[in-house]
Amino acid sequence: MIDFEAVSVELGDTSVLEDVSLRIPEGTFVALVGPNGAGKTTLLRTCNGLVSPATGAVRVDGRHVMSASPREIGRLVATVPQETAAVFDFDVSAFVAMGRTPHRSRFETADDADRTAVESALERTDTARFADRSVTELSGGERQRVVFARALAQETPVLLLDEPTASLDINHQRRTLALARELVAAGKTVVAAIHDLDLAARFCDRIALLSGGTVLADGPPDAVLTADRIESAFGVRTAVGTNPATGSLSVTPLSGEHAGEHRVHVVGHGTGAARTIGRLAELGVRVSAGVVPAGDVAAVTAEAVAREVVTAPPFEPVSDDRFAAAADLVRRADAVVVAGTLGAPNRRLADVPERTFALRDAPDGHSSRPLATERELLDVLGRSAPAEPTAR
Amino acid sequence: MVLRRTVAWSGALCGLLFAVVVVSAALGYAAIGPLEVAYVLLNEVRVPAIGAGSLVWFRPFGFDVATTTELIVTRIRLPRIVLGAIVGFALALAGAVMQGFFRNPMADPSIIGVSSGAAVGAVAFIVLPVSVPFGRATFAFVGALVAAFAVYAIATEGGQTPVATLLLAGVALQTFLGAAISFLLLNAGDSLETAVYWLMGHLHNSTWGRVRVALPVVLALFVVLLAYARDLNVLLLGEDDAHTLGIDVERTKRILLATSSIVTAAAVSVAGVIGFVGLIVPHMMRLVVGPDHRILLPTSALAGAVFLVATDTVARSGPTEVPVGIVTAALGAPFFLYLLRQREVHSL
Known part of the structure; x- marks a missing residue:
């Protein structure tokens, strides 16, 4: 549906996009993700003719965007921009009705098709309630939904969303993207620049990761979004x-x-352990964990943030090879932290007195050095850092 | 919906305009009753009909009115009233377009230098020893268009005319032309009074000739602007949004600028620089009918006609006649400030 063929864009003297080639098939929901200034918005703007590429071409439904008339493009591509000016005093339904502009000739008045399109757009974006209010009176999030409604009323096969969820509450973030999903199911092609990677991964078929004006990766979310x-x-x-x-x-x-290359192994399970694993990872430590019962909150957290995790089926004795794997992690760690709830096998693992620390809320009854916060551990490790004197 | 509201409001304003015209034509040195004025006006109504194999203008009414009364109304008062209506119509129309175009409530018809250009043209004609029929109006008209085109050309780069650049170029050129006018006035000598009087804006010496020149221009361009009213609405959303809604932004801007500049030039060249009509009338109408230009343009234009006929009546009713530009500003500014304080006028 949308073909970017070796598109390069220069704004002023800076090159914003370099040789971007991307093919977006009909009926897909593609997220453009990437850091600020990666070129996401510019890439969207080449699809609706607001930015003309220095070299390369953008085709929508086979039509060359820069040589088609604005009206022709207005019937193919609808855009929800990041921001819309609010210096005007139109009421919401009049504003949404402007989405019909490319479908009406100069002197035509609204017909039934126009009215139906506007009504259904208001309905679907949950904005029908304030159809009679002035656009200037709406909050930022409400206005964004109204702009979305305008784009829906445009009834185009392609919908471009630039940060559609930026100023929405979590309910309307989900609803907006779920609505986009529905539109895709009905055959539309949706391209959205999204900052929230979780939302992008959850709702989109494909993700194009942009950085520095080029596409780093393009494909299904779990293939593209690696750490x-x-x-x-x-x-x-x-x-x-x-x-x-x-x-x-x-x-x-x-x-x-970066806390350097300190390796810290966390022993324990339950929320206490999960919190410690998360905080240590947040502090930049290479965290490993285990043995943790599979499905435990600590296991879920550890799988998300830790490099190495040893899990074992819950409610069963820990098998020998699982224990050995965990013991190996303990051996390689600079420090062992005891946190959360401790089972018998973990008690044995934590039995390395010179390198074991226990957080204040950790269970008593073993010989370990007390620790007020996770950050304190960094100080201790930093002072005695054996392997990485240059760390921090 | 929109069409119905437009017709209703325009109809009401047409009625008001007729009433103001009748009252205005009744006022003056010679006392004439409003009823008599109405008779004269109705007597002037002509209907085309086929008679004796050819097209003839048939007068359906034949009220008995004294010839002197008829002469005073049709030869002396009506040309001035009709010209005032056309000028007010044109200025308020162009003002509404410019405010929408610039998305700026301070915009008025002369914002891109049209009035200053016209003033330089007219003052140059008055001061310099040249003599051509309709010379002053022609000079003013040409000066207005040259100024507007210069501002447009200065602000345009690579086919793009950013509105902010246009605004700044307009302000700068107005300042420059102001200097030119001052210089011309310094060297005006005996014609100083005529020049200053022109600059204040007045409808003195109105003739049917001027009406015949201004009316077709203003009406034709009014139709063009009406055709672009919807595009002007969409432009209010910002140029990027307008583009994605299928508007050819640069082309539309060119057409709107050219059309409203010519409309303003036509008004200014026959009546001088009459301020404030183009600023406050669109604001007042926006309060009443809302921001939709499909309604705002015709109603502003008609309200402008009503406003200028009424203020000109005041201007010529005093012991000595004053230029109507003084009256529009003296009545308009306080009213505008009142609206401003009431927070009625705050946006487009």
């Missing part, structure tokens, strides 16, 4: 896991500060 790719695009370490509620990818950014 390494995200780090090279965004420059931030992330924990890529699975959201237990939706089953889709979940990306959690971790701290930008």
